[in-house]
Amino acid sequence: MIRDLGWIDVFYLALAMRWTIVLTLLGLAGGSAIGLLIAAFGTSRHVPARLLAQGYVGVVQGIPLLAWLFIFYFGFPIFGVTVPGWIAAAIGLSVYAAGFLGEIWRGALVSIPKTQWEAAASIGLSYTKQLRHVIIPQAVRIATPPTVGFVVQLIKNTSLAAVIGFVELTREGQMTAAATLQPLAVFMLVALGYFCLCYPLTQYSRFLERKLRVAR
């Protein structure tokens, strides 16, 4: 049954955007948790820990997200657990995000000059206090612009979850396009939806970067 593209479709597309947002947040939460571990391992004094972090980053950044999604989607049933598409997508996105966030954060930690550690130690701060009061506040400022930039990548990459059948903005667009036979208008609308989510964040990331440059 072919019908016209109407406001109701626009409304449904807008509603589907919330699943894009939910998926992004899930991926960001999972990715941050694993990413923190990767950053911690990557800045460790122990060589095996550093190698592990390096290996993780190398493997994640060397395999397409689409493959991660399929591996998790088809991998769980092997262990006798059938997971719905959105859980597989959330896990795949988390693993993927951790590879990038971990590297961004590791880079930020490493970029703090050694003298800052030494200065903190010389005023008698313990290792955790050095981290908490001296290193992390500076590292966070450095890491925020690229982190926000990566969230934009994450939002766009949730579109790949459509491929394993999760109904977010892109999948909703595919269904609307099939029902109305107006793919150009529909996919332009879908693109507009992503643009509205991403553009403010891109600008925010730029603003933070400029602010950081001025502060230096």
Place this chain on the structure above:
Amino acid sequence: MAYSFQFRDVFAARDALQDGLVLTLQLTATTITFGFAIGLGAAAAYMYGGPLLRRAAQTYVEVIRNTPLLVQLFVMFFGLPSLGVKLDVIPVATTALAINLGAYAAEIIRAGLESVPKSQVEAGLSLGMTRGEVFRHIVLMPALRNVYPSLTSQFVLLMLATSVVSQIAAPELFYAGSIIQSRTYRDFEVYVVIAVMYLAVSLFLRAIFAICYHLLFRRP
């Protein structure tokens, strides 16, 4: 675990994997060539063009960077035919990928061009070099050297992103995987093999780019 892994069926489809791999490499090479050219053009338009050209370059970069590749691909592949533009799968895939890479490359190259101090240009001109020579030797090459790491990681990401064109049935590596999957039902094994192949290609590309760095930017 009752499941027994069977990679045999997957390896039996070596030919399909090989064909897919070849197309992935071809797509990567063509896209990098065109994408780099587009990026260079857009960055130059932004840096040296008039207000109109600058605006156009900016809009291009923002629109592409803030929308997903998959949706760009769908607009071109499913949307454009309704305007009477009908292209084959591989030209559409190449065009979409090149346009996508161009926007990222433009942003990176622009940062590189901005990193060259103005005094260097003035010094070059005062030595009697022509504007073209100054641009080539004093602005462009150092700019590219400064952003070489980001530019080449973007190229590697692009290679991985070519997997997305499997969604419009361009028969590259990922698509070959889904064909083998539907024939053998070895879903997990297929995608593990595919993933390892992509990993190998990305390591290979990184090695190539490292060698290119020495060839391109070695000082005499």
